[in-house]
Amino acid sequence: MAQKDKSDVTKEHLLNEAEGLFAQKGYNAVSVREITKAANCNLAAVNYHFGNKQNLYLEVFRARWVPRARLLQEHFRKSLAAQGSPSPTAVAKALAEAFLVGPLSDKERHRHHQLMVRELGQPTEAFELVADQVMRPFFKGLADMLRPVMPEGLGEERLMLNILSIFAMVLYFNFARVAVTRITGYEYDTAFKARLVEHIVEFSLKGLGGAEKEELR
């Protein structure tokens, strides 16, 4: 039992440190030695507990990324339910709030979106996991939610492009924060992040064309 506990602790540390390093530097730029050193364990631990480096990477998604994504989606659903009927305004607000403030710490959120963007730009086996278990169901749910409240005659394709565009902004402002700061001079402090959420909600809402729609109701 005590042995089992120790083993679990090592695995947890490995997953944590691996996720951070993979997110920060990318798969190829991180060595197994670097991970095991950060996790305070022996070099062979990765191969002992996970088989090989690539499987550790996949396990990071299985054991860390996907559960966190589910947490985000749960937070979104509750936030949306609290606002009553799912108008475009409510959806945009709940989305931005969940993904830019939400239940995650700053570090967690940064990690999460860095890993996502890496898989978006260069899909590996982990992308299948993310697409099947997280993205497709979530986007489908969003589409079902928005379809009845969007302008008439808006096709399925256009609906999906609207949803993807909101995510483009959310992803961008999360993963490119260093660059955004270097370009604009704005630091990602609490005040700026608040204005950022405000902006994304407003921009998304207008983009969805939901402002007039809501006024009509």
Place this chain on the structure above:
Amino acid sequence: MAQKDKSDVTKEHLLNEAEGLFAQKGYNAVSVREITKAANCNLAAVNYHFGNKQNLYLEVFRARWVPRARLLQEHFRKSLAAQGSPSPTAVAKALAEAFLVGPLSDKERHRHHQLMVRELGQPTEAFELVADQVMRPFFKGLADMLRPVMPEGLGEERLMLNILSIFAMVLYFNFARVAVTRITGYEYDTAFKARLVEHIVEFSLKGLGGAEKEELR
């Protein structure tokens, strides 16, 4: 003279192949051997002509990326000038057209945005180049252009966030095309790309708060 020509040919090949591979796989996942093999030259050529691998990477940005970015900006300026006064509509149209259709081939555009996203997520020395010589001046120009025609009382920060949001979409739909196809099922054929431009123009325009919707269709 004939020697000089041969040397130039080798350098050009190296820059071309290096850019393609760096864009596709990222700096660390590409080996010097892989590059020189693709460029049909000797392994030592990289160190002879560029000093080392990192300097080849930087030279890719100096000799390829930045000039292409200037080409895009020039295309944007001409496209905008052809539409008369720089209304939000005209700016959104010219931006989407330049960056999603524009003067570049599909492969070039893909490369261009892949390299950009890599630097955005994990800035290296090349980012300074890109930020100083391309991004900051271009964003400043856009801001100067849009400021007089945007709604009253819109602060500088909000103006910049609007511009960044448009670029977020442009970047996203360019670099995440594999993922977008895998998620939505839509192939990036000519018809889809046309609808994509249409969508981004419309979404951006609404997001900017541009009123002139009738100009769109």
Place this chain on the structure above:
DNA sequence: GTTTGTATCAAACGATCGTTTTAATGTCAA
């Protein structure tokens, strides 16, 4: 107390990395 099985450890494996060295090749000026 001995055996069994799990987890960790140091050490080494072969492969590949970026880079350097040294020799060969080709070209132009003198």
Place this chain on the structure above:
DNA sequence: TTGACATTAAAACGATCGTTTGATACAAAC
């Protein structure tokens, strides 16, 4: 034709990579 120079070529450098091995520590089972 010869010497100087620029480019290419093959081979090797030391370092680091992911992975494997065999020994060791230690708690639980008998």
